[in-house]
Amino acid sequence: MTSRQRFLETMRCGKPDRVPCFEEGLREGVLERWHQEGLPPGAEIVQVFQYDRRERIPVDLGLRPSLEKWPASRRDLGELRRRLDPADPGRLPKDWAESVRAWRAREHVLELPIHSGFFLSMGVGDWRRFQEVIYQVADAPTLVREMMEIQGEFAARMAQSILNEVQVDLASFSEPVGGNEGPLLSPRLYEDLVLRSYRPVLEVLRKRNVETIVFLTYANARVLLPCVLRAGFNCLWACEVNVNAMDYGELRREFGKDLRLIGGIDLDTLLVSETAVRREIESKVIPLLAQGGYVPLADGRVRANVPFRLYACYRRLLEEVARVGRAV
DSSP states (O other), rough: OOOHHHHHHHHHOOSSOOOOOOOOOOOTTTHHHHHHTSSSSTTTTTTTOOOOOOOOOOOOOSSOOOOSSSSGGGGGGGHHHTTTTTGGGGGGGGHHHHHHHHTTTTTTTEEEEEOOOHHHHOOOSSEEEEEEEHHHHHHOOOHHHHHHHHHHHHHHHHHHHHHHHOOOOOEEEEEOOOOOESSSHHHHHIIIIHHHHHHHHHHHHHHHTOEEEEEEESSGGGHHHHHHHHHHHHHEOOOOOTTTTHHHHHHHHHGGGEEEEEEEOGGGGGGTTTHHHHHHHIIIIHHHHSSSEEEEEEEEEETTTTTTHHHHHHHHHHHHHHHHOOOO
């Protein structure tokens, strides 16, 4: 199977030749350390371990140009709309036509990142803007709802334009909506202000037969998952969160195969020992692989404090269980 076929079959809870093995991504300083600990000089990790290629379409979903002052009333919304122009050619790479031709013949997984989530869509980049948004949620929820609806309509038109030219294997909504203690919006508010605005985008994705729609979260979003599933998402990818609160085994028991899963391996285990790494994979990964609809992966980009020998242990075990469903 190609990487693309392998991913699609896995997400369909079918019978792939093996599950995909994606790359986690490396933070700054990782390779410098690993070259001192056994990684051959000049070698990249893709030359050493088995990876299934996954490519993200580079889409600019931001305001062009950015706003100095965000809308404080409904009369300011026209300016927000003007800066979210889906016909702006600068939102797609300059070699778009060439990329589309290559993607149509691809064998790897292609991802469409189509929304930046609530806080980033509301312009939160510092504490001052965060405070403004929180006050608006409390005092002017109708304005917040309309701003999010503008973002949703824009994302839907972007998705429509892109999917007119190329079919993707997954679409992802990034959602840094809180922290390890939980989301900063209640399920009721999140459903009303955010998920409601996603409806046009989700409708486009469904009509264009995008099978895997990913809720990519950087928070303990467990209380949001019931309404997220009701909205039309069918896959969770939780990154750098409290792994006990977002335990994938418990989530699968609660939501079944309606919730596909990517990730879930505690990256901190790679700081402990080979025994701990093996225990993590045997206890979490193997049962989920037996059920299907799961791509095993560490729950975040690898940091520079991870020793190369433990990363190598993790990747070798991952390759084994991906191939035969158990550690050898």
